[in-house]
Amino acid sequence: MKxxxxxxxxxxxxxxxxxxxxAAAAECEITINTGDTLSYDTTAINIDPACDEFTVHLTHTxxxxxxxxxxxxxxxxxxxxxxxxxxxxxxxxxxxxxKPDDDRVLAHTKVIGPGEEDSVTFSTDLLKEGEEYxxxxxxPGHFAAMRGTIAIAQ
Numbered sequence: 001m002k003x004x005x006x007x008x009x010x011x012x013x014x015x016x017x018x019x020x021x022x023a024a025a026a027e028c029e030i031t032i033n034t035g036d037t038l039s040y041d042t043t044a045i046n047i048d049p050a051c052d053e054f055t056v057h058l059t060h061t062x063x064x065x066x067x068x069x070x071x072x073x074x075x076x077x078x079x080x081x082x083x084x085x086x087x088x089x090x091x092x093x094x095x096x097x098x099k100p101d102d103d104r105v106l107a108h109t110k111v112i113g114p115g116e117e118d119s120v121t122f123s124t125d126l127l128k129e130g131e132e133y134x135x136x137x138x139x140p141g142h143f144a145a146m147r148g149t150i151a152i153a154q
Contacts, residue, residue, distance in 0.1 A: 029055035034071045034137075034146070035062035043148035045135070047124055055121040056135075058109045066113025071137045072096055073109045075122065075150060078132040080104040085136070085143040097138040111139060127152055 028051035033041040047054050058073045070093065076084055084104050088097040096111045107122035127133055127150070137146035 031057040036064045038145040045150040046153040057119045059117040060112045070111040072111045075107040078134045088138040089140045
């Protein structure tokens with residue numbers, strides 16, 4: 001009887017530690033939803049300092065076609081947003097409204113439309129202390145409204 005209680009307690013402890021590990025891993029990713037409006041459902045991301053990498057999952061829940069209301073998720077220094085967006089307009093939808101090999105872009109998803117999703121994983125080493133970073137949509141005209149802050153939590 002005592003043995004079975006010990007086994008049950010040990011099993012619970014193992015299960016609890018497994019759940020803790022899963023919870024910690026979940027802090028290194030986020031799902032951001034968007035649709036037929038010029039907005040993300042998240043405007044600030046604070047990354048746990050324990051995360052070596054961070055993953056953004058972008059989902060599009062709208063109905064309007066990708067060429068009308070497509071969205072992506074782009075990470076850059078705040079000071080680079082306008083230049084990236086301007087250069088991206090010339091690149092076109094087939095290049096996700098991003099200039100090819102633009103080293104100002106730290107990470108990005110592809111432009112997605114209704115019912116689509118995409119993910120990007122990036123090293124948190126890209127985010128330097130003392131620098132301001134933003135995420136935004138590079139679809140023409142969207143970057144002014146569709147943006148948010150991203151930082152390593154203090």
